[in-house]
Amino acid sequence: MNAAGGRRPITVLLADDEHLVRSGFRMLLEVEDDIEVVGEATTGSEAVERARALRPDVVLMDIRMPTMDGIEATRHIAATNGLDRVRILILTTYDTDEYVAEALAAGAGGFLLKDAGPTELLHGIRVLAAGEALLAPRITRRLIAGFIARRTADRRAEERLAVLTGREREVLALVGRGMSNAEIGAALCLSPATARTHVSRAMGKLGARDRAQLVVVAYSTGLVRP
Template identity: 75%
Template structure:
């Protein structure tokens, strides 16, 4: 994926940390606050508090643990996605490999992506910047493998081809490449389109399919069988 960030002079990316472990929150806060273009505006110890604080603070990114008391990260992501005025707030789910198989549900609920909890500092900072820029980020180490594992058991129940009927042939081609993790630049190069035209096709596919962002397009591509595991 392309490197993402903010332009010089832009306001810093405002991040809300949601994790029930204080040491984890403290570590993330120290790391994020060291960056000139990122600032931590609040913390939450459970999903219910995360929703409440998101509504009050309107952060750009919520860094959300998937497993928390009272309300878990999945439910919290869904509530944030449904809250009027928080359309621009992106939820980045933190997960642990092989134990958190509910990542798929989090993406459907409205999360913009997920990242392994043991990701390195550079990977975490990159993820926050990519999410804040309006793109989706699914941890490269587990993206296709995890989504494929979860969706494979559900695909039979999905009316995949009917769902894609609203798309043009070009939009289907673009959706398939989004599902493979390609950026707009890469899609443009593959289909001999300009990056701007590729972005337009991606946006139209999102609108027609009711997808919140690219993360949900990836899920749909697998869910409908457009991309094979």
């Protein structure tokens, strides 16, 4: 289906081992003018293969699947050359600290629970496709910050942040608070394009794949506190 205004639709790959779940997602997504389901996968290894072949904008990824779980599949996709722009939205019934941390560390750009409503899911897909990060409302920043901080306690904050300019630190802090490029620009009296440039430079210097990993860095270094 063509997106409104002639723009290319957001392409989505569905990865879940339950047929009814995939069918439900497909029915929900295919009525949207700006979203197109381009494929399905029933195992983690198949999700990796399909992602490499189809190069979708967003992968809806379940965690518990046969042959390879969704977190390991996410790790493989994130490490594949040429798939830098593929965003992975983890969808699961489990919201434990470890799942959240592992998913973000593996390269996921977002995390939603399967009981999220249709509006929340559609919003999540569009947010990730636009390059933003997304965390389910029920997954608190305190939860993520505490777990990540324990796992990365051996890395001194000042050493890690030393590569950033003062402005880039300011931008990183605002990314950590969940602000978009437009909101960061307004807060710092910058254009959205300039804010985006600072975000990109911070990602490059810190080795972050996307904004979700910048959020992790902001909390784990103490730049932003829960």
